[in-house]
Amino acid sequence: MTYSLTCADTGANCPGSFTTENQDELMEHVMLHAQRAHPELVGNEQLGAMVKTLIKQG
């Protein structure tokens, strides 16, 4: 089982995509990326919930 998220799915104009073997690790990667690349999203309380809806399990 893998978990993946494509940054562009959040509506960002960004080539980032992330794949990990567990969801918690994916969230860590995505949040670190968001802090660096999308600081405007980090203040959004909905970000975590939005990201979770966009995670694809493979």
Ligand SMILES: [Zn+2]
């Ligand atoms: Zn991004």
